[in-house]
Amino acid sequence: MAIKVDPEKCINCGACELGCSFYRDEVFTTMSASVMMYREEKKNYFGIMLKREDDMILGRPEGVEIQKEGEESDSDAGASAKPILLREPCDNCKNAMCVRFCPTGSLIEVD
Amino acid sequence: MDYLYTEYYLVVDLATGEAEEVELEEEFVQENVGGAKLNMALYEEHKDGDPVVLGTGPFTSTLVPGGCLGVITAKSPVTGNVAHAPITWNAGAELKLSGYSFVVIKNKADNPTYLWLHDEIADFVDASALWGKDVWETVDVIRDEQGEDRIQLLSIGKAGENKLSTAQIMNNYWGDGDRFGFGALFGEKNLKAVAVRGMGELDIDDAEAFIEKTEELLGKVKSALPGKSGLDAIDFADIPDDAKAALKSQLHRVEADFNNPFAYKFFLKYREDPSVMKSTDVEEPGVLISDPMGLAALLKAGVPADAVGEVFEKAFKLGLNPAAVASKLSGKDKDAALAELDSLAESSEAEKFEATFSPFAPSSDRMEAAYIAGICPVLASKVEALNAEMFAELMSIGTGMDFDADAFKM
Structure with missing residues (x-):
C-alpha cells in the first residue's frame, strides 16, 4: 500500500496533516504528520509534501516530483520542506487517515 | 480543560504588559461551551478593560469538517453593541495550537505593540517600526522577524491605525469577516497585530468514537x-x-x-498569466478573494470586474473592509477607485447596521451553533447536518461531559 498525490485536486485544507498526526499520537495536532502542506501565500502557490522512507514526494501545482534523500529541489517547495525532514516517514499504513479525511481525493491509496 | 481545548486561556493587559494564564475550568466550559458563547462570558467578566476577545470553539483545530473557526468578540464601533466576527482561514486553528483557546486583550498599550503567541508563551513585541506599514508588509516583516512562514496573523493597516469604523482586522494578507470595525479597536489599543503559531496537542476523551462520528459527518458534508x-x-x-x-x-x-471541505475562496491573477502554475519571480501576482460578499458589494457599486481584484488588494493592504467602503467607489474607474481608497483609509465611517454575527456569511439557522462550535459559518449554511444536535453529540463524545443541543445556543 502506498499514497499517490494528485496536487491539482488539493485545496490546501490541511486535513491530511491532522489525520496523519492523529494516526501517530491520537491527539489533534499538525506537528507529527509525515505529510505536510506548503504555501507561498501571496502567490497562491501551494501543495503537499509526503516524506517516505527513502525520498519525498513534492506535489507541486505544476506537477509531482520525487526528491531523493540528499537531493536539492530547484523549487521553493524544497526550502519549505525543511521542517518535514525531522519527521517520521510515511509507514504506508492501511486505510490511511490522510486519505480518509482528504475531502477532494488529492491523496489516494494505491497498491 | 482536559479535552478538545487547551488547559489555559490568556488574559492580556496591554497597559501593564502582563499576561496571565488562567485555567480553563470544566465547569466554565460546561456552562459556556465555546466560541462566541464563551467569548461573551469572558467579555462580560473583563468588560471594564474594553476587551477584544479572541476565541475558538470545541471543534476548532479538530478533524470535524469546517473546524477552522475562531471568533472575535468585542463592542462594535459600527453597531454600538457586542458582536462576533469570524476568523476563518488558518488563524483560528493556529490560535488554539499556540496553547491558548481563548485570549482576552484589554486596555491600551503605551506604544505600538504586537502580541506573539507561540507554544504557551506570550511575548509583547515593540511594533513602533511596523506602525504605518501596510498589512502585507506587516505580515512579511513579522514572519521574517520570528522566522516562520506558517505564522498566522491578525493585524491592522492604516485604516485601523486611524481608528476608523471602516477598518477591519485582517487575516494574513486577506480580508476576513470583520464587518464590525474591530480594526479600529486594535488601533485604539495600539495593537498592530496578534501573531500565532504553535505545536500544541488536543486530547479527545473517546477518540475512537469521535473519529468514527467525524468521518460519518464528513461523508454527509461531502454529499x-x-x-x-x-x-x-x-x-x-x-x-x-x-x-x-x-x-x-x-x-x-x-x-x-483549515480543514474546510468547501473551497469557496479563489485567487485572481492580474499581474501574471493565470494559467501559470509555477512559482515565478512575480511576488504579488494577484489577490485571494477571501470575502465573496465584499466582492459582490464592490461589483454592485460599479467597480469594473476587470479592476475589482486590484481594488480588493488595495483595500486589504490598507486594512479597509471592502463592503463598508464599496458605496464610496460608485462610478469610479480603476485609478480613481484606488486613489479614493487612500483617502478612505485616512477618514471614513461605516454605515450603521444591526447584527450580532457578521454578515460575511450567508444567514442560516445554523449560524449561531457554528459560531459556538468553531465551524465555518459558510460551510454550515450549506450543510444541514452541521447543526446543534450533531455538535452536542460530538462534544459529549469528545469531552466525556454531557451537552445537549441547547448548549449550542447563545
Whole structure:
C-alpha cells in the first residue's frame, strides 16, 4: 500500500496533516504528520509534501516530483520542506487517515 | 480543560504588559461551551478593560469538517453593541495550537505593540517600526522577524491605525469577516497585530468514537456540497453573470480554510498569466478573494470586474473592509477607485447596521451553533447536518461531559 498525490485536486485544507498526526499520537495536532502542506501565500502557490522512507514526494501545482534523500529541489517547495525532514516517514499504513479525511481525493491509496 | 481545548486561556493587559494564564475550568466550559458563547462570558467578566476577545470553539483545530473557526468578540464601533466576527482561514486553528483557546486583550498599550503567541508563551513585541506599514508588509516583516512562514496573523493597516469604523482586522494578507470595525479597536489599543503559531496537542476523551462520528459527518458534508468550488460555488454572493465571465479570465486556483471541505475562496491573477502554475519571480501576482460578499458589494457599486481584484488588494493592504467602503467607489474607474481608497483609509465611517454575527456569511439557522462550535459559518449554511444536535453529540463524545443541543445556543 502506498499514497499517490494528485496536487491539482488539493485545496490546501490541511486535513491530511491532522489525520496523519492523529494516526501517530491520537491527539489533534499538525506537528507529527509525515505529510505536510506548503504555501507561498501571496502567490497562491501551494501543495503537499509526503516524506517516505527513502525520498519525498513534492506535489507541486505544476506537477509531482520525487526528491531523493540528499537531493536539492530547484523549487521553493524544497526550502519549505525543511521542517518535514525531522519527521517520521510515511509507514504506508492501511486505510490511511490522510486519505480518509482528504475531502477532494488529492491523496489516494494505491497498491 | 482536559479535552478538545487547551488547559489555559490568556488574559492580556496591554497597559501593564502582563499576561496571565488562567485555567480553563470544566465547569466554565460546561456552562459556556465555546466560541462566541464563551467569548461573551469572558467579555462580560473583563468588560471594564474594553476587551477584544479572541476565541475558538470545541471543534476548532479538530478533524470535524469546517473546524477552522475562531471568533472575535468585542463592542462594535459600527453597531454600538457586542458582536462576533469570524476568523476563518488558518488563524483560528493556529490560535488554539499556540496553547491558548481563548485570549482576552484589554486596555491600551503605551506604544505600538504586537502580541506573539507561540507554544504557551506570550511575548509583547515593540511594533513602533511596523506602525504605518501596510498589512502585507506587516505580515512579511513579522514572519521574517520570528522566522516562520506558517505564522498566522491578525493585524491592522492604516485604516485601523486611524481608528476608523471602516477598518477591519485582517487575516494574513486577506480580508476576513470583520464587518464590525474591530480594526479600529486594535488601533485604539495600539495593537498592530496578534501573531500565532504553535505545536500544541488536543486530547479527545473517546477518540475512537469521535473519529468514527467525524468521518460519518464528513461523508454527509461531502454529499451536501454542490460539487463546485470558488467562483462557481459562491451563490450566496450576488455576482452578476457578466462580472463572473470577466473574473474567469483572471481566475487561478481555489483554496480552502483549515480543514474546510468547501473551497469557496479563489485567487485572481492580474499581474501574471493565470494559467501559470509555477512559482515565478512575480511576488504579488494577484489577490485571494477571501470575502465573496465584499466582492459582490464592490461589483454592485460599479467597480469594473476587470479592476475589482486590484481594488480588493488595495483595500486589504490598507486594512479597509471592502463592503463598508464599496458605496464610496460608485462610478469610479480603476485609478480613481484606488486613489479614493487612500483617502478612505485616512477618514471614513461605516454605515450603521444591526447584527450580532457578521454578515460575511450567508444567514442560516445554523449560524449561531457554528459560531459556538468553531465551524465555518459558510460551510454550515450549506450543510444541514452541521447543526446543534450533531455538535452536542460530538462534544459529549469528545469531552466525556454531557451537552445537549441547547448548549449550542447563545
